[in-house]
Amino acid sequence: MAQTVRVKVRRQDEPGAKSYWQEFDVPYTQGMNALTCLQEIQKNPVTVSGQAVAPVVWESACLEEVCGACSMRINGIPRQGCSFLVLDPQKPLTLEPMSKFPVVRDLIIDRSRMFQALLDSHSWIDIDGTHDLGPGPRQSPKDQSWMYVLSRCMTCGCCLDACPQVNEKSDFVGASVISQVRLFNAHPSGKMHADKRLDYLMQPGGIVDCGNAQNCVKVCPKEIPLTQSIAEMGKQTLAYGFKRFASKPDLEM
Ligand code: SF4
Ligand code: SF4
Structure with missing residues (x-):
């Protein structure tokens, strides 16, 4: 049989x-x-x-x-x-x-929440109208190689599915979009909108909601170093937060 x-x-x-x-x-x-x-x-x-x-x-x-x-x-x-x-x-x-x-x-x-997060976080490079401006800024092979790893994200949702912080009581955006913000903020052309992306990550449901359980990195089929991305974006948002605070006009008492 x-x-x-x-x-x-x-x-x-x-x-x-x-x-x-x-x-x-x-x-x-x-x-x-x-x-x-x-x-x-x-x-x-x-x-x-x-x-x-x-x-x-x-x-x-x-x-x-x-x-x-x-x-x-x-x-x-x-x-x-x-x-x-x-x-x-x-x-x-x-x-x-x-x-x-x-x-x-x-x-x-329905994985729409992930695609919406990419849109809301401006996780792309603006190219409209730049097609006739000549080659863009150069990138070192070293940067190309680590950024390539991040670019392999296929928005599959496994990292969100495994994350305890992603639940019906939380608005946490999840590890994949945090990693995409890291990618596009490091891109020589994408840097232009870095502040916008950091503002996104500093909203409620952003990076501070990560509980560091590290399930995301264990299940990512593309072996994206998600916890490194979370740590890096934690540093960037902290520095940006200080910069934003320091540049506020003095309050009148
Ligand atoms: S480290 Fe933990 S809480 Fe943070 S995104 Fe990964 S699984 Fe979620
Ligand atoms: S598990 Fe990996 S490939 Fe899938 S969405 Fe998350 S970061 Fe992207």
């Missing part, structure tokens, strides 16, 4: 609905990953108890851990379905949507 893998999926029919579990047995093939399991369920959406159900819904795009779309909790840990290989068919696989984002359906979550 062909070998199978037991896949347990936390399902949710629509936003705000109650979640429930379903279990499936899918044929095992060497080299399969979590998404292959979901494709098998899609081909034959019948639970272990023989009930025909709607196929499980998930999101994916690049299938090479670059887009972040297939992020989910696999055996309780936030990561990408495309890069999770099923090495031992005897071990059941548990798939859940990430827990810190609104669920759209089944394993699809």
Whole structure:
């Protein structure tokens, strides 16, 4: 008899609905990953108890851990379905949507809060109208190499999902945007808007809300040194705060 893998999926029919579990047995093939399991369920959406159900819904795009779309909790840990290989068919696989984002359906979550944070923090380089101004400022190879590591963030959301400070009672923006502010503030052209980004990080829900539990750095699939970024931005915001305070006009008594 062909070998199978037991896949347990936390399902949710629509936003705000109650979640429930379903279990499936899918044929095992060497080299399969979590998404292959979901494709098998899609081909034959019948639970272990023989009930025909709607196929499980998930999101994916690049299938090479670059887009972040297939992020989910696999055996309780936030990561990408495309890069999770099923090495031992005897071990059941548990798939859940990430827990810190609104669920759209089944394993699809809404990561808008992260994209909004990038917009609100001005985490980009303004280029409109500069296309005919010639080459931009030069960057040393040393700076290029550490900044490249930060630029690999795919807004997957794993760092937020693992962070205890990201919860329904807090507005904490999370480690990824703090690291992106570090990246764009170090960029020779991006420096122009450094103060704006620091103002963003000094708002409620900004860098001071980080509790330094360091879960974020442990789960980041791109191995971004998030705690270094948090420490660096802590220093930058502190220095900026002093500068802002010192430049205030004297108050009249
Ligand atoms: S260090 Fe801890 S609190 Fe700070 S962002 Fe990372 S996981 Fe969250
Ligand atoms: S910092 Fe890492 S874990 Fe966080 S969103 Fe970016 S790639 Fe994902």
